[in-house]
Amino acid sequence: MGVTWVFEVDQTAKSVERLLESFGGECVSTFAVDISPYTPPTGNADHASNIVMHHSKCPQSTFSICPKDTFKKSPKAVCDRGFDLILSKLSNGLIIDTAGKIDINGNEYKLNDWTVRVGTAVQGTAVKGVVVEVEYDASLIVVQCREMMVEFVKYVFNKYYQTQPEIFIITEKPENYSPLDTMWQYLLIAAKLRKKT
Amino acid sequence: MRASTSGQNVQETQLQTRPGVDLVLEANDDWKIQEIGFDGVERYLKPESFTDHVGTLARKVEWTKLVGSQSPYENSKVDPEEEFDDENVAKGSQNGKSADFVTPEAGPWSVVAKQLHESLNQLNILLDDMSVIKNTDYMKALTVLDPITVQEPSMEFINTNRGNQWIWKRRALQEAVQVLDNATKQRQRALVNLGLSADYIAHLQRTQFFEELKEMREIWRVRKTGDYIYGDLSYHIFGWKYDTPNIFDISRRSFSNKTENSSLSIIEVSVPKDLAKRSMIAVSIVKDEMDAGKLFRDPKAKKYKYTYKENDAEKVEVLHWKDSLKWAQNTLLLRDTFSNLCKDAIKLRNRLSIIRDNVLLISLFDDYLLRFELQWFPFEHGEIKEEGDVYLNRVLREMIIGFECTKFIRPQFFCSMPVTHLPENLDLRGCGAMTSVQIEDRSVRPRSILERVLDVAAHHQLTQIVANVALKISESIDPMVQHRWLNCGRNFSRLMFNLNSKDYESFMGTVRSVFFANVSSYEVEVEAKDGIKIKCQRDPKRILYALQYSVCCYSVSMVSVLSRNQWLSPFQTMDANIYALDNNGMTAPNIILCNQAATRSILFIFHVGQEPEVFVRKFIVNERTSKPEEHKWRKLNYHKLSGMSLCKKVDSLLSYLRDG
Numbered sequence: 001m002g003v004t005w006v007f008e009v010d011q012t013a014k015s016v017e018r019l020l021e022s023f024g025g026e027c028v029s030t031f032a033v034d035i036s037p038y039t040p041p042t043g044n045a046d047h048a049s050n051i052v053m054h055h056s057k058c059p060q061s062t063f064s065i066c067p068k069d070t071f072k073k074s075p076k077a078v079c080d081r082g083f084d085l086i087l088s089k090l091s092n093g094l095i096i097d098t099a100g101k102i103d104i105n106g107n108e109y110k111l112n113d114w115t116v117r118v119g120t121a122v123q124g125t126a127v128k129g130v131v132v133e134v135e136y137d138a139s140l141i142v143v144q145c146r147e148m149m150v151e152f153v154k155y156v157f158n159k160y161y162q163t164q165p166e167i168f169i170i171t172e173k174p175e176n177y178s179p180l181d182t183m184w185q186y187l188l189i190a191a192k193l194r195k196k197t
Numbered sequence: 198m199r200a201s202t203s204g205q206n207v208q209e210t211q212l213q214t215r216p217g218v219d220l221v222l223e224a225n226d227d228w229k230i231q232e233i234g235f236d237g238v239e240r241y242l243k244p245e246s247f248t249d250h251v252g253t254l255a256r257k258v259e260w261t262k263l264v265g266s267q268s269p270y271e272n273s274k275v276d277p278e279e280e281f282d283d284e285n286v287a288k289g290s291q292n293g294k295s296a297d298f299v300t301p302e303a304g305p306w307s308v309v310a311k312q313l314h315e316s317l318n319q320l321n322i323l324l325d326d327m328s329v330i331k332n333t334d335y336m337k338a339l340t341v342l343d344p345i346t347v348q349e350p351s352m353e354f355i356n357t358n359r360g361n362q363w364i365w366k367r368r369a370l371q372e373a374v375q376v377l378d379n380a381t382k383q384r385q386r387a388l389v390n391l392g393l394s395a396d397y398i399a400h401l402q403r404t405q406f407f408e409e410l411k412e413m414r415e416i417w418r419v420r421k422t423g424d425y426i427y428g429d430l431s432y433h434i435f436g437w438k439y440d441t442p443n444i445f446d447i448s449r450r451s452f453s454n455k456t457e458n459s460s461l462s463i464i465e466v467s468v469p470k471d472l473a474k475r476s477m478i479a480v481s482i483v484k485d486e487m488d489a490g491k492l493f494r495d496p497k498a499k500k501y502k503y504t505y506k507e508n509d510a511e512k513v514e515v516l517h518w519k520d521s522l523k524w525a526q527n528t529l530l531l532r533d534t535f536s537n538l539c540k541d542a543i544k545l546r547n548r549l550s551i552i553r554d555n556v557l558l559i560s561l562f563d564d565y566l567l568r569f570e571l572q573w574f575p576f577e578h579g580e581i582k583e584e585g586d587v588y589l590n591r592v593l594r595e596m597i598i599g600f601e602c603t604k605f606i607r608p609q610f611f612c613s614m615p616v617t618h619l620p621e622n623l624d625l626r627g628c629g630a631m632t633s634v635q636i637e638d639r640s641v642r643p644r645s646i647l648e649r650v651l652d653v654a655a656h657h658q659l660t661q662i663v664a665n666v667a668l669k670i671s672e673s674i675d676p677m678v679q680h681r682w683l684n685c686g687r688n689f690s691r692l693m694f695n696l697n698s699k700d701y702e703s704f705m706g707t708v709r710s711v712f713f714a715n716v717s718s719y720e721v722e723v724e725a726k727d728g729i730k731i732k733c734q735r736d737p738k739r740i741l742y743a744l745q746y747s748v749c750c751y752s753v754s755m756v757s758v759l760s761r762n763q764w765l766s767p768f769q770t771m772d773a774n775i776y777a778l779d780n781n782g783m784t785a786p787n788i789i790l791c792n793q794a795a796t797r798s799i800l801f802i803f804h805v806g807q808e809p810e811v812f813v814r815k816f817i818v819n820e821r822t823s824k825p826e827e828h829k830w831r832k833l834n835y836h837k838l839s840g841m842s843l844c845k846k847v848d849s850l851l852s853y854l855r856d857g
Contacts, residue, residue: 001632060627060636080627179630 001057002115002137003145003177005153005168006185007160008192013106013130016118023156025109031056031117033104035190038087038094050094051190052087053183063183067191071166076180099124102190104131113138114152121193128193132160133182142171405463406449413464417522419447430472430526434601442469443529445522466518472525473513475574478535479585480593480650482658485564492568493556513576524576534597534646535571541647548651559651562719563735567654592653592687596646603643652718653687659716659735660690666740667692667714675699675842676751678744683713690716694744696751701844704762708754712747714740723747742805746784749803750775752843753786756801759847760790768792768799768851779804790851791816797854800830801847808835809843813854 009016017027033056039049053063062083068074077083087094106119117133134153139145146168153161166188167181228241245253330336355361388397410426413419418429420439426447429439450465483492513521535555542550542559550559557569574581583590626636667680677697684691692714698705713724723731723743731746733739753775760768768790779785779802787802800812812830817823833850840846 001630001635057632058630059633061630062627063630078628078630082627 001140001179002113002135003139003142003149004133004135004182004185005149005165006131006133006182006189007153007163007165008189009130009132009157009160011130013118013120016130016132017107017109019156020109020111020116020118023111025111025116027107028110029108031106031108031119033119033186034101035104035186036101037097039097039100040093041091041095047093049097051187052084053186054081055179055183055186058179061179063180065180065184065187067187071170071181071184074184076184078178078180100194102128102193104186116156121190123194128196131186131189132157140177141174142168142177143174402449402463409462409464410447413447413518428466428522430469430522430529432526432530432601435604442471445469445525461515462517464518465514466521468513468521468525472528473521473576474528475524475576475581476528476531477572477574477581477583478531478590478593479568479570479572479583480589480654481568481570481585482561482589482654483558483566483568485566492558492566493553516576516578520578521576528573530597531571534593535569537645538569538647538650541645544645545647559647561651561655561658565655565658567651586654586657588657589650589654593646593650596649600646656688656690656716656718659718659721660685662735662737663692663714663716663721663740666737666744667694669741670694670744670748673748676748676755676844678748688718692716694747696748698755698844699842701755701759701842701848704755704758704844708751708758710751712744714744725750745805746786749784749786749805752803752809753788753801755844756788756790756847759844760851768855771798777802792851792854792856794856799850799854811835811838811850 021027033053035051035053037049037051040047048066048068050064050066053065055061055063060080062079062081063076064079064083065074065076087096100123102121102123104119104121106117109116109118113136115135115137117135119131119133121128121131134149136145136149136152146164149168150161150164165181165185167177167184226244228244231240231242233239350358410419413428418438420427420429427439427444428447429444431438431440431443446467448465448467450461450463485492535557539552539557542548542552542557545559548560550557552558555571555573558566559569561567568585570585572584625631626639631639671678671680675698677699679695679697681693681695682690683693694712694714696710709726712726715722715724715730720735721733721740723733723740725731725743725747731743733743753773757770757773760770769792771789771791773786773788775784775786777785777787783805785802785804787800790799790801791797792799795816795818798814798816800814802810802812804810811833813833814828814830817828835846838846839849
């Protein structure tokens with residue numbers, strides 16, 4: 001569990017994996033992330049939609065974020081997998097939007113303290129893009145390691161390092177990083193991917 | 198609703214000259230208002246529904262014209278002439294012979310006819326009555342004018358009257374019946390008291406059977422399927438019950454001889470043949486050495502001959518079910534436990550184990566082995582001698598029962614939580630976003646019984662070793678060593694040692710005179726001072742060495758305290774080193790004192806486990822100019838020093854060397 005940076009790449013997953021292997025990375029396992037929006041049933045647009053996410057790194061947890069304008073204003077929660085079962089009972093208010101569900105599946109590489117997960121994002125049967133998640137296991141404090149993360153991404157990929165995630169930019173005090181911040185990054189990327197054809 | 202054509206602004210002026218058309222839209226058929234209540238509620242006359250309409254129409258139909266007044270209501274096709282009575286024939290002919298459905302005209306004589314009809318009816322009735330009276334014997338018709346005389350029966354008449362005779366006979370018979378009833382009751386009672394009646398015996402047996410069955414149900418699980426009653430010998434609380442190999446049949450014993458007052462229970466129990474023996478598991482710690490004797494069973498030994506012997510079926514039947522069921526269940530439990538222990542032993546890769554002939558030998562540590570033996574005894578009454586280590590036997594038994602009573606699967610809660618093997622305090626794993634690595638680290642896995650018994654047995658053996666060593670060191674009288682167990686647990690114990698110098702307790706104030714020995718399942722540690730631990734693994738010699746070393750350190754402190762005594766003989770401590778080594782490389786704490794006059798130095802060396810050595814020499818004033826031959830250490834004979842204890846000797850030596 002550490003500070004994580006998720007970004008989209010414009011190369012294939014295989015090329016990224018080869019790149020990581022060239023740096024000495026070792027493929028340790030696979031990972032899967034899924035992002036499912038829950039929308040109010042048709043005709044009832046009173047309340048906002050909710051996004052429910054799962055990450056294979058935290059196998060017993062479910063993440064739920066209701067995206068509003070900013071990260072700080074969006075109600076977020078971490079819960080156990082029973083949350084999905086409860087949501088299925090609330091079908092009067094929220095129905096899962098299976099068309100909008102995005103799955104990211106891929107491999108996990110380990111490089112000393114760094115864990116890099118490379119996955120292909122798929123919506124339904126259409127491939128939407130490739131997403132890379134870089135995690136620095138040694139630290140939980142963003143202000144301490146964001147510069148190093150930028151350096152790492154620059155060193156390994158030599159691009160994508162200019163647009164830092166929101167949490168890196170807005171954090172000034174040494175606060176703890178939480179898995180919800182990772183899932184927020186996934187949420188934004190998924191929204192972008194949905195718009196792509 | 199009034200609608201006036203709404204005009205737009207342009208046309209408004211034009212339209213103002215032409216009046217609009219008044220339109221009234223009304224429903225065609227409003228429900229008529231029956232009344233308006235005082236609260237303004239209108240009550241409507243409901244229009245006719247279909248059935249009502251049909252009803253009004255039906256009422257308008259003249260049924261009589263269709264059906265005819267003479268015809269029966271149901272079947273209008275019957276010939277109306279057949280229904281006529283004799284009396285009505287004339288009436289019928291009077292009134293027209295049409296068989297159709299035409300009502301007869303009522304002529305001027307109709308009233309007369311009716312009355313005639315009625316009277317004729319009454320006549321009919323009278324005739325019927327008379328015929329009834331004539332035919333029945335017991336009804337006597339009286340004329341209207343005759344008075345009813347109650348005839349008093351004469352005595353003669355009473356006596357000869359048959360009815361009376363019958364009454365007397367019946368009464369007599371009833372009295373006889375009463376007497377006979379009494380007689381049978383008395384006889385029954387007599388039979389009851391003697392217990393001879395077969396019914397009563399059966400009844401007694403039946404009640405006894407059910408009472409004993411009730412008693413059995415308090416302890417055992419009993420079930421009835423059809424006519425077949427059986428019970429369950431398995432001991433599991435959670436899990437399958439009534440497994441076929443573990444059930445016993447219950448039947449009623451048939452007593453061949455009724456008068457025999459047998460001590461056998463009415464319930465006969467059939468225990469499975471393979472469980473019809475008594476068993477025990479003996480746990481003991483043995484040392485693997487040449488003269489350990491036979492660690493396995495000697496197949497020729499007499500007491501194990503039982504295992505190959507068949508049970509005597511008759512003897513088994515005679516046993517009371519309380520004993521036989523208890524023994525059989527114990528046998529089942531121990532058999533399962535032993536097989537589980539063997540399975541666990543095979544899984545433990547880094548411990549060697551041997552299983553043969555119901556004996557499991559598993560290595561404990563060093564040369565010690567833990568031995569489990571499953572013993573079988575004949576299925577009869579008698580005391581069984583408990584073998585092996587009693588403490589370990591009890592520990593094993595407790596663990597078996599604790600294992601059975603532990604719920605390893607968490608029951609389901611209200612909000613559909615999954616049935617998991619994990620303990621309840623891991624509930625944070627979802628909400629705390631724990632990674633799989635964290636979940637694995639925190640999960641508690643149940644340890645097998647064998648591992649737990651191994652820990653307990655290893656600790657047991659180590660405490661015995663430490664206790665022996667403590668006894669050995671308590672033999673020293675100078676200083677006096679006392680030991681006490683502070684903490685005795687299954688896997689960890691702590692021993693405290695107190696040192697005492699006789700007659701010099703007052704000096705002991707600041708000297709550390711207490712040290713500890715910690716015994717765990719794997720090793721022994723001696724805690725010297727300030728938490729410094731000396732690891733002694735499992736070697737009794739090392740433990741003894743560490744304890745003796747602590748005693749030496751204590752002696753050094755005592756010497757230094759004694760030397761500082763103002764009243765008796767103040768000496769200065771020049772150097773003290775408890776980590777010093779002697780010529781052999783063994784630790785030998787030492788201390789060098791110097792007297793006030795700076796003429797003499799005294800050196801004490803405390804060898805571990807040996808007598809202390811005392812050396813004296815002239816004090817070296819100037820190290821550079823001193824000649825080594827003038828300042829040789831002279832060894833003093835420790836025994837010849839006056840005083841019995843070390844402190845006394847030191848005291849006298851110091852006072853002797855104070856000035857000189």
